[in-house]
Amino acid sequence: MKAIVDCNSFYAACERLFKPALHGKPVVVLSNNDGCIVSRTDEAKALGIRMAGPFYQNRKEIEENNVAVFSSNYHLYGDISNRVMDTLRILSPSVEIYSVDECFLDLNGIEPSKLYEYSLFLKHTTELWTGIPVSVGIAPTKVLSKVANRLAKKDKIGTRGVMVLQTPEQQMEALMRTEIEDVWGVGPAGSRKLRMFNINTAWDLRNMNEDWVRNNLGGIVGVRLLKELKGMPCIDMKDPLTQKKNIATTRMFGKPVYELRELKEAVATYVTRATEKLRRQKSAARAISVFIVFNNRKINQEYEPTSRSLSFLMPEATYVTHHIIAYAMALVERLYREGDKYIKAGVILSEIVPCGSVQFNLFTEPESAEVQKLMHIMDNINFGIRDDMVKFAVAGTTRNWKMRQEMRSQRFTTRWDELCEVK
DNA sequence: TCTGGGGTCCTAGGACCC
């Protein structure tokens, strides 16, 4: 059996953790640049505020109902997420961190008759140790556990926030209550198509013929989904040591950028972030790709974003910030055209290999011990004391392009100067 | 005026090989 533990309204719950007065009140958290609403408490959902809706379109409801609004505070959410995941790792032998707020647990070895009790234990312990409310879904497959979790979350009082789908009858009942677009793996395109064939619930899909699903729902992907709905596990637990194959850092600018110097500052900063992620997972990257998005005025006065990108295969895989910055700067110079109004840029590192198995090139020197040490020291300072305390000059100091975060809360758990004050 | 960021997996089609 597998469980999924999913934090309820995670970002909003993190904000509430340090502002107890917000309990029972509507809270929303915004995406980067304060663009969209990406997390809502139940009270905010009840007001009709939609997920991923633009902030400015919801401004009226938000002001009229006194909804607390926060810019995203990734320092805080990342740290709280680690606490939740550390807790689950203690409680369960085999976990797969699926996203910042979700974790799959392999429950093989738990007595089947004790599963319900165990689900309550998971929920209560996590909440007691971290202060973050969670929902638990347990079923034979990942897809069914997501179904269970969703129903538990929808009826927190009736289910006590947990649901176990063990018997065929329990599974049938749950699948009949799940609309087709709420199935994990069925997106907008798939659900539109399924609805046309009068397949309206997860149960309808579960009863379809395998060949039909193969031909009409993304081939092998659809077949896996079908089997998972029937209780046959096809989506395995992922190895916790799996490394990312791509690492990207991309951002909209807080305001448009016109100068090459500013564009370079931004891209150098994104390379810095991306190489930090790279070193954290102890890898090196061989390929870098830089893209820029710009708006040019069209005849009808409408703006339409357009982008250009360039990739480069480096002589050998590296994790050294300033080496990758140098390649990235050359790409930016080729991408830049005077007069364009730039609104976004991004860096993608790929061809990622573990640090220990870098294939060296006959004609280049491997990273010297000094450079390795420099990266290590910079990471220690920036991760341990304050990010960007030490940085490369090309990444700039004024940073007019930085994203808007006008309503960010304190970084309560990761910055000494922003700790919670107890009066 | 204003709509995020970071991933994964799969497929189709083209280039190329023997």
Added chain:
DNA sequence: TCTGGGGTCCTAGGACCC
């Protein structure tokens, strides 16, 4: 007048996830 069969690898794009 006429042109096979079977592979691999790469890339772009689609779909989906949170």
